[in-house]
Amino acid sequence: MTTTADVVRLRPPMNRVSPRALWYWAARAAVLWIVLLVPQVIWWFADGDGARTPHLIVGVVWLVLAAVHMAVMPQWRYRVHRWEATETAVYTQSGWLNQERRIAPISRVQTVDSERGPIEQLFKLTSVTVTTASAAGPIKIDGLAAKDADQLVADLTVRVGETTGDAT
Numbered sequence: 338m339t340t341t342a343d344v345v346r347l348r349p350p351m352n353r354v355s356p357r358a359l360w361y362w363a364a365r366a367a368v369l370w371i372v373l374l375v376p377q378v379i380w381w382f383a384d385g386d387g388a389r390t391p392h393l394i395v396g397v398v399w400l401v402l403a404a405v406h407m408a409v410m411p412q413w414r415y416r417v418h419r420w421e422a423t424e425t426a427v428y429t430q431s432g433w434l435n436q437e438r439r440i441a442p443i444s445r446v447q448t449v450d451s452e453r454g455p456i457e458q459l460f461k462l463t464s465v466t467v468t469t470a471s472a473a474g475p476i477k478i479d480g481l482a483a484k485d486a487d488q489l490v491a492d493l494t495v496r497v498g499e500t501t502g503d504a505t
Contacts, residue, residue, distance in 0.1 A: 349438070350421035350428035358418070358480030361460040362411040368456075370403040420478045422489055424496065427467050429476050439476050444500045445469040449493045451486050465489055 377399060381392050413433045421428040427446070430438045448468040457463060463486035468475040481489065 348428065350419040350430050352420050354415065354418045354420065354478070354480035355462060355482040355485070356415070357460045357462055357482065359411040359415050361456060361462055361480060362414055363407050364456055364460070366403075366407045366410060370399070370407070373403075374399065418480060420481070422493055422496075427476060427493065429478055431477075431479070439473070441467055441469045441471065441476050443493075443496050445471070446493065446497045446500075449490050449497065451490050453483070463487070467493065 419430045427441045450466045463483045465478045
């Protein structure tokens, strides 16, 4: 007899997120860097007739860091972020500096939710959250095409409804 422990094991998930996630992550990073630009502009005007060299140095550092972050981070995340839902489990891999790989047996899934924030809607993306009884918290899959996310939620809802018992 095959048990869930025999079938479910930690492994890399098979599916990539949507390629539009690259633009979504870059846009979120751009918002962050624009927010960080505001204090610099205030400092520039509050300093009045002060020396401009410190402003230029900080501005150049800001520009280089922003450009590198917005160019590198989305590519890196896209290479790392993966997901998969099988008959027995949901697998995810996410992060860019801190990378995490998680698995949730279908028998442990309590809820499946989807969310589309304003920036995600602009890029036609959706996040899916799979909540389990795990102390590690829910599994979140960011950057899915809306169509793929809707299909995933529907499939998981059916699988969870068909599951009997609990893997505890």
